[in-house]
Amino acid sequence: MSDKRDGRPEAAIPQRGDALWEWSVFWHSDQLQACLPEDSAVGDQNLHTTWRAFFDALPDGAEVLDLGTGNGGLATQAVAVSRTRATPFTIHGVDLADIAPAQFVSSAKDLLAGVVFHGRTSMQALPFADGKFDAVVSQYAIEYTNVESSLAEALRVLKVGGCFRFLVHADDGVLKQRCCLQASQAEHILKSDLFITTESLLHRLVEAETIRTGTKIAEAEEAIAASRVVFDNLEDRFAGDEDRSLVDNLFAAIRTLPGMRRSHSIATLVSMTEEIRLLLLAQSKRLNAMQDAALDIASLTEFASYIKALGGSQLELEQATTGTAANCVGHWLSGTKAAKAKGMQA
Ligand SMILES: C[S@@+](CC[C@H](N)C(=O)[O-])C[C@H]1O[C@@H](n2cnc3c(N)ncnc32)[C@H](O)[C@@H]1O
Known part of the structure; x- marks a missing residue:
């Protein structure tokens, strides 16, 4: 199969139906991490400082495991600290x-x-020996899973005396608020005639x-008029929305398609429309x-x-906040593995 379509590289949209297809789609793009808003440089810095302190406290040569690592945004922070050490860490994601x-x-x-990196690997069935790691971390990932089994695995592979730190989404945090708004925008667009009218217009x-x-x-x-009506209706629907990033990015992508008709075949334009729809579905x-x-x-x-x-x-539980407004962006859970689990026989 050719890897070019009208001079455009073949899009790398993973196979639908695969486990966590929606995340594979996201990680097959140039993104180092998920969830944090693009404009959250300050909040990101707050989180970064906490992670830095955690990794700084690890011994030379520590073995570190990042659960739900994605494209390794958190794991790379451990690598940066590791580079300051006489014996570097070994970091798995x-x-x-x-x-x-x-x-x-x-x-x-x-x-x-x-x-x-260990892709296609569930944190609920880790391919590591008991007590291998000095530290187990997770940033906005463990809470997406069956927490009881993921925690059992996390604590199994952690050494006695080893430490863990998890950053989890907060139900009353700003990230969830933003998520709810964008989810409703995405759902509304997917149910609209936007993609059908765009294809027909092309x-x-x-x-x-x-x-x-x-x-x-x-x-x-007629097709131009129909497309305009769909856009106008959607614009009306989203007019008062505080965060328009999803809508604006999507509309911009759709609006460039007609202008590409002289350099691309109709088949390519139709498949690009479908790709945009699939990306929105994954999002x-x-x-x-x-x-x-x-x-x-x-x-x-x-x-x-x-x-x-x-x-x-x-065990320590604290709120994770961003910037001067101290907006909640999650909860930190940290602690160590005791010599013996409660209820275990000597
Ligand atoms: C919100 S993303 C966070 C990614 C990364 N930690 C970051 O901060 O950018 C959640 C990640 O958890 C992964 N995930 C969900 N369920 C999982 C499971 N059972 N085992 C391993 N990873 C899982 C998803 O594929 C996704 O990459």
Whole structure:
């Protein structure tokens, strides 16, 4: 199969139906990490400082495991600290999605080379020996899974005396708020006629230019009008929305398609329309998963009680905040693995 379509590289949209297809789609793009808003440089810095302190406290040569690593945004922070050590850390990152950070991420290439990635690997069945790791971490990932089994695995592979730190989504945090709005925007667009009218518009425009009859030109004009109505209705629907990033990016992508008809075949334009729809579908699935994953106080308490039952001790729970407004972006859960799990026989 050719890897080019009209001079355009074949899009790398993973196979639908695969486990966590929606995340594989995301990680097959040039993104180092997920969830944090693009404009959250300050918040990101707050989180970065906390992670830095955690990795700084690890011994030389520590073995570190990042659960739900994605494209390795958190793991690379461990690599940066490791480089200051006489004996570097060994850092593993697991993710159930189809990840290939070296192939898709253009930034941090050097740091990414310091991580051993394990794609298509569930954190609920880790391929590591008991007590292998000095530290187990997760950033916005463990709460997406069956927490009871993921925590059991995390504590199993952690050494006695080893430490863990998890950053989890908060049910009342700003990330979830943003997620809810974008999820409803995505759902509304997916249910609208946007993609059907765009495809029809592309066909009618190409036909009108190829078969220059009055009928074909009139059909093209009708298709332009129909497309305008769909856009106007959607614009009305999203007019008051505080965050328009999803809508604006999507509309911009769709609006460039007609202008590409002289350099691309109709078949390519139609498949590009379908790709945009699939990307939106994947985004919608991720946004819904994030909403389901966010922990309220009751589930956070349950989460902490699982850790205690598995031998976690010195448990600390604190809110993660961003910037001067101290917006909540999640909860930190940290602690160590005690010598013996509660209820274990000597
Ligand atoms: C919100 S992303 C976070 C990624 C990364 N930690 C970051 O901060 O950028 C959640 C990740 O958890 C992964 N995930 C979900 N369920 C999983 C499972 N059972 N085992 C391993 N990874 C899983 C997803 O594929 C996704 O990459």
